[in-house]
Amino acid sequence: MKLLLTGITGLVGASFVTATLRNRDDIQIVAICRSGRGQTAQERVKQVIEEQCAFDGTPELAEKMLGKIEVISGDVKNFPVDEIVKKGPYDVFFHCAADVNLGKDPEGKTYATNLEGTKNALELAHLLKVKALHYVSTAYVAGKTNGVVMEGSLPATDWVNSYEKSKFEAEKLVQKCGIPYTIYRPAIIVGRLSDGLIRKPLAFYRIMEFLGSVKRHHCIRNHIPQNAPIKLSLRLESEKSDKIYFVPIDYVQKAISTLFTLPVENKCYHITGESPVSTDEINVAVSAVLKAEGLQVLSHVENPTKEEKMVQKMIEDLMPYFASQITFDNTQVKAALGPEALAWKLDIDFLKKMAKSYYRQTSPGLVAD
Numbered sequence: 001m002k003l004l005l006t007g008i009t010g011l012v013g014a015s016f017v018t019a020t021l022r023n024r025d026d027i028q029i030v031a032i033c034r035s036g037r038g039q040t041a042q043e044r045v046k047q048v049i050e051e052q053c054a055f056d057g058t059p060e061l062a063e064k065m066l067g068k069i070e071v072i073s074g075d076v077k078n079f080p081v082d083e084i085v086k087k088g089p090y091d092v093f094f095h096c097a098a099d100v101n102l103g104k105d106p107e108g109k110t111y112a113t114n115l116e117g118t119k120n121a122l123e124l125a126h127l128l129k130v131k132a133l134h135y136v137s138t139a140y141v142a143g144k145t146n147g148v149v150m151e152g153s154l155p156a157t158d159w160v161n162s163y164e165k166s167k168f169e170a171e172k173l174v175q176k177c178g179i180p181y182t183i184y185r186p187a188i189i190v191g192r193l194s195d196g197l198i199r200k201p202l203a204f205y206r207i208m209e210f211l212g213s214v215k216r217h218h219c220i221r222n223h224i225p226q227n228a229p230i231k232l233s234l235r236l237e238s239e240k241s242d243k244i245y246f247v248p249i250d251y252v253q254k255a256i257s258t259l260f261t262l263p264v265e266n267k268c269y270h271i272t273g274e275s276p277v278s279t280d281e282i283n284v285a286v287s288a289v290l291k292a293e294g295l296q297v298l299s300h301v302e303n304p305t306k307e308e309k310m311v312q313k314m315i316e317d318l319m320p321y322f323a324s325q326i327t328f329d330n331t332q333v334k335a336a337l338g339p340e341a342l343a344w345k346l347d348i349d350f351l352k353k354m355a356k357s358y359y360r361q362t363s364p365g366l367v368a369d
Helices: 011-023 041-056 059-066 079-084 109-128 162-175 205-220 248-260 279-290 306-315 331-337 350-361
Strands: 002-006 028-033 067-072 092-095 132-134 145-151 181-186 188-190 230-237 247-248 267-272 292-298 326-328
Touching: 002 011, 002 109, 011 041, 011 059, 011 248, 028 041, 028 279, 041 059, 041 067, 079 109, 092 109, 109 132, 109 162, 132 162, 162 181, 181 248, 188 248, 188 326, 205 230, 205 279, 205 292, 205 306, 230 306, 247 248, 248 267, 248 331, 267 331, 279 292, 279 350
Parallel strands: 002 028, 002 092, 028 067, 092 132, 132 181, 145 326, 181 267, 188 247, 230 292
Antiparallel strands: none
16 A cells, blocks of 8 residues: 655654554555755655654664655645656555644744645645545634534534634535545543653643743742742633543544544544543642642633733643633544553543653752652
8 A cells, every 4th residue: 555644743743653554564655745944855754753662662673664755845835746746656645744732823934834735635636546535633722612522413603713713714625525534523632541641732731831931930930940830820711611622642643543543434533532621720730740830720810910011922822722611522533442441540640640741851940859
């Protein structure tokens, strides 16, 4: 099987590739990847596959896997069609590339990448006459919907940001494209179940980054060790929720790579799990790991301090996800993978493990023993 792939350097793309190549010897991948940050496309792919294999605990497999991957330098906004065609024919197109920007999008870059990029991918898929299309979306195409959202439905009429709306519009195109498809909708991806570690911290981790910075600056100002217990009067403004769908990266990896092997039947799968956490649980866990007493999440903050305004501004684009009232249905995932695949549960102990792993990775002084 020859697989055309976008998004190989992303969190989902890289984990899908290593899991798939680890389990199957009959797949050859042609990856479309941009050059950037002083690296060629080939160098970027080599680095990310080596990092992902190390993360998976199989560094010895990186060289073999790279031997099954051909790299074409290109971008979803302007596919190098002639070169792609020359390396065909292809059986399957796996479109994973996206701009995961949860903030404002004044220049329309996120919208262009996610919607126009998908339009381009679908045109290319038709040109190549692929037999199946796999598309990585997001659970938050549900936007500001409340209540139960079924797999495959698109009930949203309003969205938090351009990212959500662009993926919503792109999904509509995929569902109408005429090519047999499978759609995957991950929720908020966090560290793996075993140790809370993640290869590439995104989204929610920005909140932990800023809270860590607040504590570090407090300790510097007061001439105390960064890992010292402190009283920190910091109020964040947000409605609370017990429906925050964190999903461990190892579950995402296993679920998508397994679903990929099943017959393509125009289905959509919520890669969300059934174990959402609450705003209060996150607050308790992060505060405990930082040894910072006094962090509060309130529906309204009266007379915020300068520091509170600064922190709120830096993380305001993430706060709607901590007030979400969506329940994600997993009927089709359970039918495909079995209920045991969703038996894992996230709790305060996991959240503490995840936070500690993140700070050890990025700011070890904050959690030094």
